[in-house]
Amino acid sequence: MPWPKLKEIKHTYLNMFNRSSDRLLCTLLLSLFLCPLSSQQPAYLQYLDHPWVDSVLATLSREERIAQSVWIATGPEEDISHYVKTDQIIREHGIGGLIFNQGKAAAQTQWINHYQSVSKVPLAFGMEGEWRPYPNQMALGAITSGSLKYQMGARIALELKGLGIHIVLAPVRDADVTAALQERHLLSTGKYTSGPDHTEMDSVLEEVPGFAGHIATDASAMTSLATCFEQGDDNAGIAIRQIQSLLDQDKADTAAITLRARMILALKYWSGLQPASPADSSDNKAFIRDLYKHSLTVLNNSDHSIPLKGLEGKKIACIAINHQSTTAFQDMAGNYTRTDNFFWYPGAIAEDSLLWMLQSYDVILAGIYTAGQVPESQSGIPDGMDTFLSSLSETSHLISVYFGDPNELVSIDGLRSSEGLILAYQQNIYTEELAAQLIFGGIGGQGRLPVAISDKYPAGVGVSTPANIRLQYAYPENAGISSRKLKQKIDSVVTGGLVAGAYPGCEVIVARKGMVVFHKTYGYHTFDARIDVQKKDLYDLASVTKVSGPLAGLMLLESMGLFSHAGRLADYCPSMKGSDKADLEIKDILTHQAGLYPWIPYWETTVKKSGIHKSRFIKHDASEKYSIQVADRIYLKSNYRTKIYREIKKSALGEKEYVYSGLAFFLFPRVIENLSGEPYEDFLANNIYHKLGAWDLVFHPYPSYPLSRIVPTEIDTQFRKQLVHGYVHDEGAAMMGGYAGNAGLFSTANDLLKLFEMYRRMGNYGGEQLIPEEIMKLYTRYQFPDKGNRSGLGFDKPSLGERDGTVHDYPCPGASPSSFGHSGFTGTFAWADPEHEISYVFLSNRVYPTRENDLITDMHIRTAILQCVYDSIIE
Numbered sequence: 101m102p103w104p105k106l107k108e109i110k111h112t113y114l115n116m117f118n119r120s121s122d123r124l125l126c127t128l129l130l131s132l133f134l135c136p137l138s139s140q141q142p143a144y145l146q147y148l149d150h151p152w153v154d155s156v157l158a159t160l161s162r163e164e165r166i167a168q169s170v171w172i173a174t175g176p177e178e179d180i181s182h183y184v185k186t187d188q189i190i191r192e193h194g195i196g197g198l199i200f201n202q203g204k205a206a207a208q209t210q211w212i213n214h215y216q217s218v219s220k221v222p223l224a225f226g227m228e229g230e231w232r233p234y235p236n237q238m239a240l241g242a243i244t245s246g247s248l249k250y251q252m253g254a255r256i257a258l259e260l261k262g263l264g265i266h267i268v269l270a271p272v273r274d275a276d277v278t279a280a281l282q283e284r285h286l287l288s289t290g291k292y293t294s295g296p297d298h299t300e301m302d303s304v305l306e307e308v309p310g311f312a313g314h315i316a317t318d319a320s321a322m323t324s325l326a327t328c329f330e331q332g333d334d335n336a337g338i339a340i341r342q343i344q345s346l347l348d349q350d351k352a353d354t355a356a357i358t359l360r361a362r363m364i365l366a367l368k369y370w371s372g373l374q375p376a377s378p379a380d381s382s383d384n385k386a387f388i389r390d391l392y393k394h395s396l397t398v399l400n401n402s403d404h405s406i407p408l409k410g411l412e413g414k415k416i417a418c419i420a421i422n423h424q425s426t427t428a429f430q431d432m433a434g435n436y437t438r439t440d441n442f443f444w445y446p447g448a449i450a451e452d453s454l455l456w457m458l459q460s461y462d463v464i465l466a467g468i469y470t471a472g473q474v475p476e477s478q479s480g481i482p483d484g485m486d487t488f489l490s491s492l493s494e495t496s497h498l499i500s501v502y503f504g505d506p507n508e509l510v511s512i513d514g515l516r517s518s519e520g521l522i523l524a525y526q527q528n529i530y531t532e533e534l535a536a537q538l539i540f541g542g543i544g545g546q547g548r549l550p551v552a553i554s555d556k557y558p559a560g561v562g563v564s565t566p567a568n569i570r571l572q573y574a575y576p577e578n579a580g581i582s583s584r585k586l587k588q589k590i591d592s593v594v595t596g597g598l599v600a601g602a603y604p605g606c607e608v609i610v611a612r613k614g615m616v617v618f619h620k621t622y623g624y625h626t627f628d629a630r631i632d633v634q635k636k637d638l639y640d641l642a643s644v645t646k647v648s649g650p651l652a653g654l655m656l657l658e659s660m661g662l663f664s665h666a667g668r669l670a671d672y673c674p675s676m677k678g679s680d681k682a683d684l685e686i687k688d689i690l691t692h693q694a695g696l697y698p699w700i701p702y703w704e705t706t707v708k709k710s711g712i713h714k715s716r717f718i719k720h721d722a723s724e725k726y727s728i729q730v731a732d733r734i735y736l737k738s739n740y741r742t743k744i745y746r747e748i749k750k751s752a753l754g755e756k757e758y759v760y761s762g763l764a765f766f767l768f769p770r771v772i773e774n775l776s777g778e779p780y781e782d783f784l785a786n787n788i789y790h791k792l793g794a795w796d797l798v799f800h801p802y803p804s805y806p807l808s809r810i811v812p813t814e815i816d817t818q819f820r821k822q823l824v825h826g827y828v829h830d831e832g833a834a835m836m837g838g839y840a841g842n843a844g845l846f847s848t849a850n851d852l853l854k855l856f857e858m859y860r861r862m863g864n865y866g867g868e869q870l871i872p873e874e875i876m877k878l879y880t881r882y883q884f885p886d887k888g889n890r891s892g893l894g895f896d897k898p899s900l901g902e903r904d905g906t907v908h909d910y911p912c913p914g915a916s917p918s919s920f921g922h923s924g925f926t927g928t929f930a931w932a933d934p935e936h937e938i939s940y941v942f943l944s945n946r947v948y949p950t951r952e953n954d955l956i957t958d959m960h961i962r963t964a965i966l967q968c969v970y971d972s973i974i975e
Contacts, residue, residue, distance in 0.1 A: 143282060144370035145363070153365045156221060160194075162354070164221070165361040166343045168196035170336050171226070174211070175201040183211065189336050190219050196364050197224035199269065209376040212264035222373045224364070226267035227260060233388055237274070238506065239395040239525035241550025242562075246276045248394060253280025255387060260286055264376030266368070285371050386577035392530040396538055397547035398563040399509075400521035405499060406565050407541025408463065409867055411437045412790035417461040419444060421468040421489070422482060428529050429467040429501065432536035435573060435850060437793030439465070446482045455491055464496045465539060468515065469527055470504040489514025501535040503527035506553050516556065523549070533573060540793075541569035541867065542614075569867040570793070571857055572615040579612035579937075580975035586610075586618055589968035593961060594622050602955035603927055605633035605811070606944035609849040610969055611857055613937045618969075619849070625811050626948060638801050638810050638846040639943040640829045642924030643762065648797070648855055650768035650841035651690075651894040652788050652871070653780070655879055659872045662775045665690065665879070665893055669764070672771045679749045688756065689764045691883045691891040695754040696761040700747050703819040703831040706736070711818070730834045731820040731827045741836055758889045765841030766832065781839060792858060792865055794851035799839045801846045802826025810846065813926055814947040829926050829947060843925075849941045852930060856921070857939045860932035880920040880934075895920035911963040914970025925951075929962035936973070940966050 147153055157165070172195060174186055189195060198215065200208060216223055234252055235243070243249055257280060260268055267287045281288045346352035398406060408414065418430045419442040430441045440461075444454060458464055466489065490513055492498050499520035502509060506523050509515055522538060522545070524531040537543045544567030552559040576583040590608055597603060605623025609616060621633040641648060657663035663672065669689065670682035681696070688694035706717040717740065719726040720733045728736035748763050769780040776783045781799050789797045801810050803826070812825035819831055828834050830843035838844050858864070859880070863871030879893040882900075890897045890910075897920055899910040906913070911921070911931060919938075921931030927946030932939050942965055946956040956962065 142287075143285075144287070144367045147366040147369045148362055150366065150369055152369050153362060156365055157358070157362055160221070160361065162347070162357070163340055163344060164194045165357055166340050167194045167336075168221070168361040168364045169357075170195050170339050171197040171199055171224075172336050173199045173201070186215070187218060190215055190223070193336050193340055194220050195223075195336055196221075197226065197266075199226040199228055200265070201228060208263055209378055212376040216264075216373075216375070221365075222368055224266045224368050224371065224373070225264055226269050227263075227265045228269040233528070233530075235388075235391050235395055236526055238550060239392065240274055240277070242395040242397050242523075242525065242547035243391065244546065244548055245394055248391065249274055249276035250280045251387070252391060253277035254284065255384065257281050257284035257286045259378075259384075261372070261374065262376070262378045264374070266371035266373070287367065287371065383575070383577035383583070386575035386583075389530055389534070389575060389578060392526075392528075393534050393543050393546070395525060395547045396531070396534055396543075396545060397523040397525075397549055398521070398538070398545035398565055399523055399549070399557055399561065400516075400518055401545075401563045401565065402519040405497065405520040406522070406539055406545065406563075407569060407867070408499075408539060410791075411793045411866065412786060414462045415460065416440070416463045416465065417442055417458055418465045419458070419467070421445075421466055421485060423467070423469045424448065427467055427469075428532035429465075429536050432533040432573065433465055433539070436536070436540040436542075436570060438795040444485075444488055446484060451484070451488055451491070455488075455495070458492065459495060462497060464492055464498050465536075466492065466498060466500045466518075467532065467535070468500060468502045468504070468512075470508070486512050486514050490517065493517040493519075499539055501539075503531060503535075506549065506551065506557075509557070510554055523547070537572055538565065541566055542572040543567050566867065568614050570865065571611060571854065574615040574617060576612075576617040576972065577974075579615045579617050581612055581617055581969070581972045582974045583617075585974075586968065586972040589971060590618065590620070590965055593964045593968060597956065597959060597961045598623050600955050600959065601627075602953070602959060602961060603944040603946040604629075604948055606927070606942065607633055607635070607637070607639070607849045608965060609853050609941045611853060611939040612969070612973075614857070614861075616850075616853070625945070631808060633811070634809075635850065636796075636809060636848060638796060638798070638805060638848055639928060639945065640811070640813050640843075640924075640926045641845045641847055641852070641928050641943075642830060642843050642926040644852070644922050644924040644928045644930050645833075645843045645845040646762070646765055646841060647894055647896075647922045648847075648852065648930070649784060649839075649845050650765055650772065651879070652855070653772040653776075653784055654768065654894075655871050655875050656787055657772065657775050659875050663771075669767075672775070673767050675745055676749060676767075680753045681749065687883060687893060690893040691758075691889055692760050693756055693758050693884065693887070693889055693891075694761075694764075695756050695759070696763045697751040697754070698759060698761050698763075699832070700751060700763065701831070702744055702747060702835055705743075706835075707819060711821075728835065728837050729827075731816075731822060731824060734820055736835055744832070744836065758887075758891070762832075762842035766836060768841040769836075769839060788855070788870060789851075791868065791870060792851070792854040794847070794854045796848040796851045797855065798846055799844050811943075811945050812948060813945050814951055815949045847943075849943050852943075853939055853941045856930050856932045856941065859920075860934050860937070860939050862934065880918070882917075892920050896922050907960045907964065912967035912970065914967050923962065927956050927962075929966075931966055936970065938966075938969055940969060 172186065172189060174182070212225055234256070240249060253276060261284065267289070268281065269289050278288050343352060347354055347357065416437060416439045418433045418439045420427045420430060421444050424443055424445055426441055433439050442454065442458065489500070493514055498518045500515050500518040501522040501524055502515055503524045503526065506525065515521060520539070522535055524535050534543060538545055545563055545565040548560050548562035549557055550559065576586050594606060594608065603623070604627045605621070605625060607621045608618065610618040619635065621635055623633055625631040625633065654663055658665060665687045667686050668682065669684045669686065670677045676682050684694045689696065706714050708714055717737050719735050722729065722735045725738055726735040727738045728740060730736050744766060748766060751763065772783055773780050798804070807826055810826050812823050813829040815823050828838050828844045833840035833843035854865070858870060859876065862873040862876040863869055880895050881892055882897055883889065883891060883893060885900055888900060890900050898915045898917060903909040903913060916933050916935035918935045919931060919933035921929065923929045925947070927944035929942040930940065942962045944956065946953060
């Protein structure tokens with residue numbers, strides 16, 4: 101059958117559009133479906149003469165053939181009367197299909213299947229709206245990867261076909277997306293932009309060479325058709341009767357009606373008309389994130405300000421423009437380093453005051469919102485915003501992100517003069533978080549401007565910036581992990597520990613391939629359930645300090661040529677000269693085979709048998725003579741460190757075999773100070789922690805942090821006679837002033853992960869080689885496997901020998917031989933696996949209220965969670 105010319109078909113319906121209205125239901129009169137503008141006929145037309153089409157058409161009366169072109173609007177969240185009426189219309193009139201507004205998939209699927217079951221002829225279903233939550237047309241145009249956009253179309257087709265949708269009425273006209281939809285027998289539409297009241301379409305479509313397609317008209321939206329049909333509660337029936345009247349009066353063509361019915365049946369056959377059954381889209385968020393990641397466009401990057409470097413020397417402000425409360429952009433920026441948040445919106449604060457406060461900052465990150473938590477009258481570009489941004493750009497290093505239409509940039513001088521300018525096209529959780537990640541180099545700038553907005557910014561412009569220099573924050577599927585498996589497995593293990601009472605609360609964070617893919621808190625600070633565990637809480641790391649504090653310092657000093665793991669203890673600790681420990685090799689000490697005594701309970705010498713503190717060692721008020729604060733109102737004699745060093749010097753020395761000992765770690769802070777010429781804490785903070793942006797990796801958290809952010813440890817009934825809260829749990833570290841090498845560090849999970857991610861990357865982070873790769877490889881490999889010693893230099897390693905795939909394979913069966921980490925007495929654990937690209941941190945206070953609770957070890961909770969990560973890998 102020949103393809104009819106548009107002009108010959110159009111007038112049947114235009115003649116009818118003289119009396120129309122809508123009341124109960126939105127009536128859609130389908131003249132044609134708009135297909136790609138090409139000389140090639142729509143694929144479904146090949147089925148015009150298909151036996152199924154012929155057989156169905158033969159059963160239809162004239163009224164039913166007309167009804168195939170009449171569709172009604174519906175939705176999955178209407179009241180019950182709407183569904184009853186829709187059911188009645190389908191049964192009585194045999195309409196061709198329904199157009200759904202977007203809604204909850206489960207409800208929509210239920211009604212689609214019901215409507216199909218009551219219809220004589222299979223119904224076709226359309227859905228109107230943007231590709232939410234996919235990028236809009238402008239953002240999509242910024243993506244340079246055709247394959248990525250094709251995948252988007254394929255996913256949309258899979259989702260919509262699963263919902264029972266056959267036609268998608270959306271304005272996106274990307275060729276790659278459309279190709280994927282059509283190849284999967286989902287009809288896509290373009291958008292006729294002249295307005296719903298323009299019915300003279302000759303000048304629009306008839307003049308397009310090779311136009312072959314259908315036009316869909318929403319009669320309810322056309323005010324010029326307000327008198328087209330009589331008022332009534334059944335517009336579908338009215339429409340059908342009006343067309344019948346036109347046919348009876350020879351004012352409409354019966355052949356054209358039959359042809360349209362045949363074409364719609366051909367479309368239905370082509371589309372498949374399978375039952376609605378929602379597809380699994382568990383990884384869709386990860387894919388959508390990838391789309392937005394590729395769309396972000398860097399327009400300005402003066403002096404390579406993006407990504408930010410040298411975090412240790414920068415004071416950073418993050419301001420939300422046209423917003424009144426903390427944004428996702430600000431929260432994400434805070435994951436990378438210490439930032440202070442500010443807000444500007446019309447009438448909120450005097451600009452001069454805000455500008456004065458911001459003058460003290462080295463860098464200002466500005467997120468510019470055109471919508472959000474502002475009055476509707478202030479949405480868009482409010483008065484004063486451009487002037488404020490111009491003032492910022494003149495006096496500060498300004499990096500701006502614009503969440504909106506690029507065409508509006510022309511009128512905002514302050515934005516165009518920013519040292520760094522990122523165009524995000526849309527405002528949503530994806531763009532806000534990704535924009536912050538782009539600024540810090542978690543991801544790179546890849547987008548290209550899809551339209552010209554000025555001479556300065558022609559179409560196609562975009563600056564590429566480095567990626568993966570720091571952690572990204574993503575979804576598990578972005579890193580080749582099943583989100584469903586990962587969450588279920590970790591939740592199960594952690595909940596088991598909570599129910600058993602292994603700890604009152606905990607925190608888990610996991611990264612793979614440089615992406616944080618899981619971060620969750622559980623439970624409370626204490627068993628009385630008063631304070632929820634939050635992601636900003638600090639935990640006492642206990643022995644994880646060994647590999648996070650002194651070991652980091654020693655590796656750095658070795659890279660400077662100031663220290664050697666092959667040296668002797670007396671070479672770096674003169675106080676050990678003349679003892680049986682002088683010639684101990686550092687590598688033997690770090691692998692726990694030097695024969696050192698396991699540990700010494702120094703605190704016992706300060707307490708009488710009755711349990712009362714000896715006054716010659718401890719006072720309850722600080723003084724020059726008693727200056728070491730051990731806990732609240734407990735001050736140790738200032739020279740007690742000398743006694744500890746003496747105890748270590750005279751302690752018994754055993755055989756040269758593996759016996760875990762922390763004694764030498766009491767000495768390493770002084771070694772680091774002597775070799776570096778800096779205080780131990782400052783050396784680590786300035787050269788490691790702050791360069792990572794890990795400002796919450798600290799010694800002595802109290803009183804710099806409120807106690808509500810510090811998770812308490814043990815109720816100490818023997819030495820400190822109080823709940824240890826804000827002070828280091830380990831008694832020996834406390835008596836050293838809180839920063840012995842064996843313990844003393846506190847951290848958030850996120851900041852400790854930065855350190856272990858740097859380790860996993862063999863010393864590289866933030867675009868800088870903080871510790872040489874060869875040093876990292878040396879310290880993290882097995883040193884004496886031939887002796888059955890699984891240690892690296894300071895780092896713990898997987899168990900040696902045959903592995904049986906059970907919990908006895910330390911740390912877990914999935915850990916590769918290249919992996920390394922350490923556990924902590926308070927219930928902490930950190931591990932890195934370069935082979936599988938995994939970094940993992942577990943924080944808890946299992947010693948609350950007492951250290952006698954060892955369920956966390958008995959249940960293998962920390963290592964079982966690590967195995968959950970390996971078990972969830974889907975690559």
